[in-house]
Amino acid sequence: MSSWVEGAAGSAYDADNLPYGVFVREGEEPRVGVRIGDFVLDLAPIAAAEMLDVHAVFGEPTLNEFLAQGRPVWDSVRTWLVGLVSDETERDLVEPNLVPLDEVELRMPFAVGDYVDFYASLDHASNVGRIFRPDAEPLLPNWRHLPVGYHGRGGTVVPSGTPVVRPSGQRKGDDGPEFGPSTRLDIEAELGFVVGTGTTLGDSVTADAFADHVFGVVGLNDWSARDIQAWEYVPLGPFLGKSFATTVSAWVTPLAAFHHAWVDLPGQEPEPLPYLAPGDTSGLDIDVEVVLNGEVVSRPPYSAMYWSPAQMLAHLTVNGASIRPGDLFASGTISGPAPEQRGSFLELSWGGTEPFGDGRTFLEDGDEVVLRYTAPGTGGGRIALGEVRGRIEPAR
Incomplete structure (x- = not known):
């Protein structure tokens, strides 16, 4: 299933990839995003708007809180994300929260323990x-x-x-x-x-x-x-x-x-x-x-x-x-x-x-x-x- 996001369809960062990272924009706090094409999808505002139970983890400065949620949550969030970037009806919700990669600084995505x-x-x-x-x-x-x-x-x-x-x-x-x-x-x-x-x-x-x-x-x-x-x-x-x-x-x-x-x-x-x-x-x-x-x-x-x-x-x-x-x-x-x-x-x-x-x-x-x-x-x-x-x- 391909994404409607500009430039993502058929790329190495289409809807079948969706890697997680932590990004920061000037004057803002670092938080969790997902890459789609040459954009970062800012997850915190979308998850809050859709009242996801785990929406707060996407406002964290590392992925660790999300990592701790376990496989059922990881899988359900992935299903939700694939829908957001591949279903045209989600465009009005998603598009304002797509940030070009060249406008962000990427941080260490998780705090390493051992x-x-x-x-x-x-x-x-x-x-x-x-x-x-x-x-x-x-x-x-x-x-x-x-x-x-x-x-x-x-x-x-x-x-x-x-x-x-x-x-x-x-x-x-x-x-x-x-x-x-x-x-x-x-x-x-x-x-x-x-x-x-x-x-x-x-x-x-x-x-x-x-x-x-x-x-x-x-x-x-x-x-x-x-x-x-x-x-x-x-x-x-x-x-x-x-x-x-x-x-x-x-x-x-x-x-x-x-x-x-x-x-x-x-x-x-x-x-x-x-x-x-x-x-x-x-x-x-x-x-x-x-x-x-x-x-x-x-x-x-x-x-x-x-x-x-x-x-x-x-x-x-x-x-x-x-x-x-x-x-x-x-x-x-x-x-x-x-x-x-x-x-x-x-x-x-x-x-x-x-x-x-x-x-x-x-x-x-x-x-x-x-x-x-x-x-x-x-x-x-x-x-x-x-x-x-x-x-x-x-x-x-």
Whole structure:
């Protein structure tokens, strides 16, 4: 079903997409909106006029109150929204509340609670293993048995467009530890999953309950200082090499928009343990573009990922760790089997030994990286996730 909104029909932001974000106009408070075409639909006044029970959540400066409402409310609001933008009889109500995108500033769409980053790509994990352990098995013994992950820093998750300051830290030098700005600054093209309904401490989420707890999806760039990371990560894993910035898209695409994008996983061998085996182990047919200073340098396919989003959530909570509205977990770097499908510069340059593009290995000051995502929509075309954009500023 297409929208009557000017320019929306047949676009990547038609009525089958409708991602949520938070916007602000000059002199006004930030509040929740939905993207349709090149407009933001201001939800608060329309929901109040139509006396929706949850109208107050759309006047909030983050999506968190809406996320907490749960799947039945998310689905009913989506049905209402599709009707608003596709039914011509709603035009008089809706049109005054359509705001051109170029008149608004987009804010961080949700307040991040806990942030967990996984390592769910077989191709990425294998490439990294070959780069750093060329004479050993690429995968460590646990990798095919569980979704490996680490807890990140929620306070440094920022919205698309936020500048990224080159981090400083310790790294291994020829004569011992050195301190200074990272010289091996990298990207990781990922997908992020935004939690809606939370759980009680001690409870877990089964794989088949994924859609009851996850509201939607964001594009995500897990910026990485490889030299700092390499020196610090043994024995406890990533720390300062990751915690300085993680960028997410300003739009959260609801799971309902991906109804036609679910695909089978490439296959898992050996069979996972029972808590990871049942339920929805589907992957997602999402294409990614990595753009460096205007040039596409890689096209990673999310459909190649080994571990599914449902399995990641099941593993995250199997020990009784609770989740809350606004929690975020990410897929880890998305990489496919082909060289042009690698989702990090570490892989594209094979550890800095094989320059790519215009002779690049790692990020330089002034570089701008944009991640773009598309998926099959329910209307027969393709929908777009919000882009993830960041420019590198010199170390301070």
